[in-house]
Amino acid sequence: MNKENTKFLSIVTLFWFAQYVYVPYQTPFLTAINVTSGFVGLIIGSYGFAQMVLRIPLGMLADWHLNHQVIIVTGTLLTGLAALIRLIFQTGIGFLIGNIVSGIASATWLSFIVLFLKINSNASKVENMAVLVMVNNLGILLGFLVSSLLYSSLAMSGLCLFSALAGMLAFILSLTLPQLKFKKNAGKKPLGKLGQVFKNKTLIVCGALAFIQQGIQQSTTMSLTMQMVREIGAPAYSEGLSAIVYMGSAVLLAKSTSAKYLTKFTRRGILLVSFILLAGYCFLIPLVSSIYLIYLLQIIPGIGTGILFTILNAEAISVVPSNTLSTATGVFQSIYALGMTTLPIFAGQLCARYSITISFFSMGLFALIGGLIVIKFWPK
Numbered sequence: 001m002n003k004e005n006t007k008f009l010s011i012v013t014l015f016w017f018a019q020y021v022y023v024p025y026q027t028p029f030l031t032a033i034n035v036t037s038g039f040v041g042l043i044i045g046s047y048g049f050a051q052m053v054l055r056i057p058l059g060m061l062a063d064w065h066l067n068h069q070v071i072i073v074t075g076t077l078l079t080g081l082a083a084l085i086r087l088i089f090q091t092g093i094g095f096l097i098g099n100i101v102s103g104i105a106s107a108t109w110l111s112f113i114v115l116f117l118k119i120n121s122n123a124s125k126v127e128n129m130a131v132l133v134m135v136n137n138l139g140i141l142l143g144f145l146v147s148s149l150l151y152s153s154l155a156m157s158g159l160c161l162f163s164a165l166a167g168m169l170a171f172i173l174s175l176t177l178p179q180l181k182f183k184k185n186a187g188k189k190p191l192g193k194l195g196q197v198f199k200n201k202t203l204i205v206c207g208a209l210a211f212i213q214q215g216i217q218q219s220t221t222m223s224l225t226m227q228m229v230r231e232i233g234a235p236a237y238s239e240g241l242s243a244i245v246y247m248g249s250a251v252l253l254a255k256s257t258s259a260k261y262l263t264k265f266t267r268r269g270i271l272l273v274s275f276i277l278l279a280g281y282c283f284l285i286p287l288v289s290s291i292y293l294i295y296l297l298q299i300i301p302g303i304g305t306g307i308l309f310t311i312l313n314a315e316a317i318s319v320v321p322s323n324t325l326s327t328a329t330g331v332f333q334s335i336y337a338l339g340m341t342t343l344p345i346f347a348g349q350l351c352a353r354y355s356i357t358i359s360f361f362s363m364g365l366f367a368l369i370g371g372l373i374v375i376k377f378w379p380k
Helices: 003-020 023-032 037-065 068-088 092-106 109-119 125-174 190-198 201-231 238-258 260-264 267-287 291-297 299-316 322-353 356-377
Strands: none
Touching: 003 068, 003 092, 003 109, 003 125, 023 037, 023 092, 023 125, 023 201, 023 238, 037 068, 037 092, 037 109, 037 201, 037 322, 068 092, 068 109, 068 125, 109 125, 109 322, 125 238, 125 299, 190 322, 201 238, 201 267, 201 291, 201 299, 201 322, 201 356, 238 291, 238 299, 267 291, 267 299, 267 356, 291 299, 299 322, 322 356
């Protein structure tokens, strides 16, 4: 791996570490300070809402001005700012504002992807996306490890401080990224390119499937499962360990999408099995009372993030012209950000109005819908 790649992937690791180091204890922390389940769902969903709103215009802007380095610098800076907001204002409102700023920062992820594809143009998109998703998840995994080890002694303030430091370090490193020259798009109408992208059936199907997968992940693994761990009376460290098992599985499985043994199976079959497993996860988790079984089940959403999400990222932009790559990436990410916004809010309302079991079961039904979409619309 060359020096530029090492630096770029270090920035990615720090960026996602900063975004997720506090997440395993976010729901328990907010619940402990008497934030309602419905408002917790709104806080979690606000992270996806900011991405949903910004990713399409940001992609169009990137295709027009083509300065991805500036967008990445802005994203890393906002990551550190979001952490400082949570550190100073440790209330429901503070976390809501912090998550909105974090969502704006995560909207810049499309520039990370496009720039990395340009730096490594000799490799296939599946290989590049496998590396990016793996390093993305590695940053999150390291965040989960730190939070699990240090939350009992440093509390939420310590985690927010770690997040701020990582964000600032990523910002400093991003200032030295190369400003690669892309083909100019002078004279191209951004709205015309957007219309062209929305006609891409593959991208829309991949977006719909990612909408479901990311929405379920954000609703359950990043929120309701943590609440479930606490409700069964597991030790305090179990919330962080549960998240570590999930993210560790995602890291190990992400790179496998380009492995030779996986090429023996069709993408359609892999996606279908992944959604069936995800549905099983949602139906089983609220019925178990053993923390060890929950640890084991956490491998399933790891499959969803590591394999399913990597394939969807690569396939969504597999046949997109280079002059609309940023716009197409923004559309795809905006679609799944809508899932990250609406499904946690929906799950939080169901939990508050009925029960956590009903909330999990509803997510399981969404996973089955994902399987049906694969059967109906994914090419055989």
